[in-house]
Amino acid sequence: MRIERNSVEKNCLVSYDEVDLSLIDKLIEKYSHVKGNVIPVLQGIQNIYGYLPGNALKKASEELKINLNDLFGVATFYAQFRLKPVGKHIIKVCHGTACHVQNAKKITETLMMELKVKDGETTDDRLFTLESVACLGCCSLAPVMMIGEETYGKLTGDKAVKIIRDIRKSES
Ligand code: FES
Numbered sequence: 001m002r003i004e005r006n007s008v009e010k011n012c013l014v015s016y017d018e019v020d021l022s023l024i025d026k027l028i029e030k031y032s033h034v035k036g037n038v039i040p041v042l043q044g045i046q047n048i049y050g051y052l053p054g055n056a057l058k059k060a061s062e063e064l065k066i067n068l069n070d071l072f073g074v075a076t077f078y079a080q081f082r083l084k085p086v087g088k089h090i091i092k093v094c095h096g097t098a099c100h101v102q103n104a105k106k107i108t109e110t111l112m113m114e115l116k117v118k119d120g121e122t123t124d125d126r127l128f129t130l131e132s133v134a135c136l137g138c139c140s141l142a143p144v145m146m147i148g149e150e151t152y153g154k155l156t157g158d159k160a161v162k163i164i165r166d167i168r169k170s171e172s
Pocket residue numbers: 094095096097098099100134135136137138139140142143144
């Protein structure tokens with residue numbers, strides 16, 4: 001057991017934030033006798049916290065008697081699972097073909113500089129998470145990004161930065 005824990009804890013992909021672990025009690029109870037419960041348990045934890053906190057994974061592992069490394073392995077295999085907390089606003093920059101040829105790379109690079117994060121990371125203030133995604137389905141507007149439900153098309157780096165700054169201003 002000790003070895004399993006160490007191997008996961010050393011993995012810096014996991015966040016060990018202080019979270020209210022009692023929030024997953026009902027979930028654990030619900031799936032305690034269900035076979036093939038790994039994915040629904042992970043989905044349930046993520047629905048509760050918005051990501052998979054390391055401490056919640058540990059608790060689920062211990063109480064459901066699922067090997068922690070197995071839980072961690074599934075969590076890292078599927079793109080739907082997040083091991084780090086996300087920002088209040090998730091910026092999805094499209095890198096589908098149409099956006100790619102319209103220089104989506106530049107949009108992401110500009111936002112990385114503005115937000116001081118890498119692709120996939122969250123700002124220190126947890127206001128923004130920057131993500132590259134596949135086609136968002138509005139290729140005629142390329143290059144495109146989405147923030148929440150809002151779509152922003154025909155972007156330039158400058159426009160993208162202005163949008164981010166406006167959101168930041170509205171949050172302060
Ligand atoms: S390729 Fe970007 S919206 Fe389709």
